[in-house]
Amino acid sequence: MTALLIVxxxxxLLFTGYVFYGSWLAKQWGIDPTKKTxxxxxxxxxxxxxxxxAVLMGHHFSSIAGAGPINGPIQASIxxxxxxxxxxxxxxxxxxxxxxxGSLFASIRHDGxxxxxxxxxxxxxxxxxxxxxFALLVLILVIASFVNIVAGTFLTVADEAGxxxxxxxxxxxxxxxxxxxxxxxxxxxxxxxxxxNRMGVKTLPATIGGIIGIVLITVLGLNVGFAMNRIAWIVxxxxxxxxxxxxxxxxxxxxxxxxxxxxxxAMIGLAFIGVVAGAFTGTVAFDIPAFTSWEPxxxxxxxxxxxxxxxxxxxxxxxxxxxxxxSSKQLANEKDAKAIGYGSMLxxxxxxxxxxxxxxxxxxxxxxxxxxxxxxxFAAGIASMFGTETSKAYGTIYALLTLSVSVFALTSLxxxxxxxxxxxxxxxxxxxxxxxxxxxxxxKVLAHPLFGTVSMVLIGCILGGLSLSQIWGLFxxxxxxxxxxxxxxxxxxxxxVGKNNKMFYFPMVFMLAATLTSLxxxxxxxxxxxxxxxxxWGDWFQLFFAAAMAVLAIFLxxxxxxxxxxxxxxxxxxxxx
Numbered sequence: 001m002t003a004l005l006i007v008x009x010x011x012x013l014l015f016t017g018y019v020f021y022g023s024w025l026a027k028q029w030g031i032d033p034t035k036k037t038x039x040x041x042x043x044x045x046x047x048x049x050x051x052x053x054a055v056l057m058g059h060h061f062s063s064i065a066g067a068g069p070i071n072g073p074i075q076a077s078i079x080x081x082x083x084x085x086x087x088x089x090x091x092x093x094x095x096x097x098x099x100x101x102g103s104l105f106a107s108i109r110h111d112g113x114x115x116x117x118x119x120x121x122x123x124x125x126x127x128x129x130x131x132x133x134f135a136l137l138v139l140i141l142v143i144a145s146f147v148n149i150v151a152g153t154f155l156t157v158a159d160e161a162g163x164x165x166x167x168x169x170x171x172x173x174x175x176x177x178x179x180x181x182x183x184x185x186x187x188x189x190x191x192x193x194x195x196x197n198r199m200g201v202k203t204l205p206a207t208i209g210g211i212i213g214i215v216l217i218t219v220l221g222l223n224v225g226f227a228m229n230r231i232a233w234i235v236x237x238x239x240x241x242x243x244x245x246x247x248x249x250x251x252x253x254x255x256x257x258x259x260x261x262x263x264x265x266a267m268i269g270l271a272f273i274g275v276v277a278g279a280f281t282g283t284v285a286f287d288i289p290a291f292t293s294w295e296p297x298x299x300x301x302x303x304x305x306x307x308x309x310x311x312x313x314x315x316x317x318x319x320x321x322x323x324x325x326x327s328s329k330q331l332a333n334e335k336d337a338k339a340i341g342y343g344s345m346l347x348x349x350x351x352x353x354x355x356x357x358x359x360x361x362x363x364x365x366x367x368x369x370x371x372x373x374x375x376x377x378f379a380a381g382i383a384s385m386f387g388t389e390t391s392k393a394y395g396t397i398y399a400l401l402t403l404s405v406s407v408f409a410l411t412s413l414x415x416x417x418x419x420x421x422x423x424x425x426x427x428x429x430x431x432x433x434x435x436x437x438x439x440x441x442x443x444k445v446l447a448h449p450l451f452g453t454v455s456m457v458l459i460g461c462i463l464g465g466l467s468l469s470q471i472w473g474l475f476x477x478x479x480x481x482x483x484x485x486x487x488x489x490x491x492x493x494x495x496x497v498g499k500n501n502k503m504f505y506f507p508m509v510f511m512l513a514a515t516l517t518s519l520x521x522x523x524x525x526x527x528x529x530x531x532x533x534x535x536x537w538g539d540w541f542q543l544f545f546a547a548a549m550a551v552l553a554i555f556l557x558x559x560x561x562x563x564x565x566x567x568x569x570x571x572x573x574x575x576x577x
Contacts, residue, residue, distance in 0.1 A: 003286040003357045004279035006081070007272065010089060010353040014346045017093035022342040025098065028500045029105055033335040038112030038328060046248045047422075048112060050332040052203055053339065058258030059415075060327045061344045064100070064319045065264060065351065066412035067149065067375055067405050068312025072476075073352040074359045074366070074374035076309040079302055080291035084313075084356050087306060091314025092349030095507040097342045099483055102490040102504070103320040104341035107328035114324045114419075116426055119489045122496040125431070127559040131485065132427045134552040135321060136456070137545065138482050139420040141475045142318060143241070143460025146413040148471065151234045151464065153406040154179035156227040165227035172225025178403050179233070181221030182410060186240070188213045189256035197250045210259045222399065231465070237413070238461040242453050244414035245421050249330065253414065260411050263404045264351075267382075270397070271354045274385030278361075284385050286360040299525070304514040308476045313352025315511065317482025318416070319345065325419035358382050375405040417457060424452030466538075474545050477518040481553050484511035488560040495567040512557060519550040 039050035051059070076084045106118045116135070120128035154175055158164045169176055192210050195201045228236070244252050278284025295301045312318070323341055331337060358381030359366050359374070371377040379401035387393035425436060428447040433439050436447035445451055463471060491504035526543035529535040 003275050003284060003360060006085060006286075007275050007353060007357055010085070010350055013089050014092060014350055017089075017097070018343055018346050021093055022097065022101065022338050022346075025101060025342070025503070026338050028503075029102075029494070030499065031105070031334050031337060033333055035334055037108050037331050037334060039330050039332055042111060042329075045250075047326075048329045049248065049250050049254070051254055051330040053332070053336045054203065054207075055254055055258045056327060056330050056332075056336070057340050057344065058261030059254055059330065060257075060322065060340050061347060062257040062260040062264060062408060062411045063322045063326070063415040064312065064316065064344060064412075065348055065408050066146070066312065066318075067409050068316060068318075069348045069352040070355045070378050070405060071374040072309055072311040073313045073356045074377055076306055077288050077356060077359055077363070077366075078292060078296045078300070079306055081286075081288040081356055081360065082290045083302060083306055084310060085353060087310050088313045088349045088352045088356075091307075091310070092346050092352075094503075095483075095487075095511065096312075096315035096319065096349070097345040098503060098507060099315060099317075099487050099490070100319045100323055100345045101338060101341035102494075103486055104323040104328055104331070104337050105334075106490045106493050107324035108331055108334060108337065112324075112329040114422055114426060115320055115486055115489050116423065118324070118493050122492040123489070123559050123563045127556060129427065130552055130556050130559070131489070132423050134485065134549060134556065135423055135482065136420060136427070137549055137552075138317065138478045139321070139416055139423070139456065140459055140463065141471060141478055141545070142416045143413065143420070143456060144463035144466075144471045145475050146409050146416070147234060147237050147241075147461050147464030148466075149409045150237050150406065150413060151230050153402075153409070154182070154228070154233045155230040158229070164229040166229075166232075167227060169225045169227050170223070172221075172223075172227075174399055174402060176225025176227050177221045177399065178406050179228070180224060180226040181217055181403055182407060183226060184217035184221060185214075185259070185407060186252070186256065188217060189252055189259055192259060193251040193255035196255070210255075211262060214259060214262065218400070218403070221403075234461055234465050237410075238457050241414045241417040242457045245418040245453050246449060249326065253326065253418065254330070257411055257415070260407050263407055267401060267404045268347075268351055268354060270401075271358060271382050271385075274382055275354075275357055278385045284361050285363075286357065287363040288356070288360045299521075304518045304521075307511075307514045308480050308518050310352065311476055311479060313349055313355070315480065315483050315507075317479050317484070317486055318412075320483065320486035321419045321423075322415055325422050326415060361385060375402065378405070417453065417460075420456040421449050421453045424456060425449060474522070474542055474549075477515050477522065477546070478549055480511060481515035481519065481549060484508055484515055485553060485556055485560075487511060488557070492560055492563045492567075495564065512553070516550060516553060519546045519553075522546040523550065 039048055042048045073084050110117050116128045116132045119131050156165050156176055196206045355378050358378045361381040361384050366377045379398045382401055383394045383398040386397055425447045428443045429439060436444055439447050487504050487508040491501040491508060494501035523546050526539045529539045
């Protein structure tokens with residue numbers, strides 16, 4: 001019953017936050033349904049393509065979700081369920097939702113441009129360049145992390161003779177089935193995009209066909225798999241995300257993310273049914289203590305680690321890049337910004353709570369290290385609500401949930417690559433230059449979409465072929481630090497245009513404090529390891545990235561503080577006059 005009460009309390013609180021706080025934010029900022037959006041005014045058939053609200057909701061939600069709201073709350077459960085619950089609720093409503101909604105709104109008022117352009121408008125071109133460099137470092141970690149995760153989910157392990165199967169296989173392993181279904185999902189998305197955008201098929205019948213298609217490719221993939229080794233999958237994923245970031249959004253990005261969202265909705269619905277059934281039958285355990293301790297593991301203190309680890313379940317800087325990079329270019333009407341920007345974040349917080357409840361059903365096994373990853377623990381927890389480990393129901397649900405997590409990791413990956421293309425080009429364009437065609441000399445090459453895409457994919461895939469632990473150790477702090485900077489950017493712009501920005505102050509300061517503290521701790525620990533002669537290459541890598549991001553962030557914070565001080569001075573001068 002505890003698990004059911006936790007989920008119900010979360011739903012009520014998050015819904016209340018959406019209705020009241022979300023509506024208040026929309027009123028404060030002046031959401032205008034009559035104002036044309038960039039998707040309408042700048043439509044180009046490639047990046048600026050107006051989408052139906054349901055389709056855009058699917059793209060945005062699938063892209064921001066990834067594996068974060070599942071991995072984060074489960075890893076943070078070492079502090080107890082109460083701290084994780086409170087941070088998912090409070091963070092989702094007052095931190096993450098605020099950032100996502102604010103970033104989306106600011107971008108549609110800046111022709112669908114990125115956070116960097118928003119920063120330039122209120123803080124100057126130097127701050128914009130610093131932010132873009134910082135964001136590109138974060139996106140390198142995003143690409144590397146998710147390339148590693150996806151390749152690990154797809155790979156076929158070598159047999160005793162050291163040989164790895166290649167091609168179609170019958171009686172597939174879980175990885176081979178996941179790989180096959182994911183490949184077919186890409187084909188299904190292209191078909192959906194073509195029939196809805198070029199053949200004029202309406203959304204409802206196309207959606208019904210798409211859902212039937214998902215069922216069919218899932219059945220096929222469970223019986224016929226596709227096998228390749230890890231390196232081959234890394235190369236394939238690299239080529240795929242490069243192509244996906246360059247083709248028009250209507251042919252792959254929009255339809256793939258929209259169809260993916262149904263897997264996520266089904267996953268949430270399935271989990272809720274399991275929790276309800278378990279509460280009334282008494283078959284589902286919830287073994288996570290309410291609170292463990294301030295430092296359950298050496299060096300893992302509640303502050304700042306809880307607020308770094310939960311990540312996407314409460315607040316994520318990556319969301320601001322998606323809101324300003326792709327979603328703002330597809331929003332057909334400002335009135336939908338609240339549902340897509342604010343609503344998607346709160347649904348993700350709900351998913352974080354469900355992940356917490358799921359691991360509670362198998363918590364002792366999770367602590368004993370019986371699962372290879374938090375995602376596996378999540379799948380096992382939900383599956384255990386429907387049957388024993390030897391039952392067919394358990395095996396089927398476990399496989400489908402593992403597939404869903406993999407699909408969302410790949411979704412976040414191709415969206416992240418498209419974002420890196422936008423920002424890489426912005427870094428080399430001068431004021432008044434709209435595209436690489438307007439640039440001159442070497443900058444024309446550097447700002448070319450193909451150059452930026454290939455560069456980011458190569459770096460990301462090379463790092464993605466290495467140990468995930470060395471990459472993931474920085475991703476959380478970098479991602480949350482990006483959230484603090486995005487909050488600062490939107491607050492500075494709102495102040496510049498005379499709108500209420502006071503709601504940003506505490507979330508902005510808190511996120512910057514938590515993440516900078518975490519990065520400083522990382523730098524100190526890596527310096528100690530180097531000094532003791534025990535450092536591996538990963539320690540040097542983490543030291544460089546942590547130090548670089550901390551320095552860039554401090555420069556941006558100084559720029560932001562000067563902007564806020566200037567705005568306050570101007571307000572006082574106006575009042576005095």
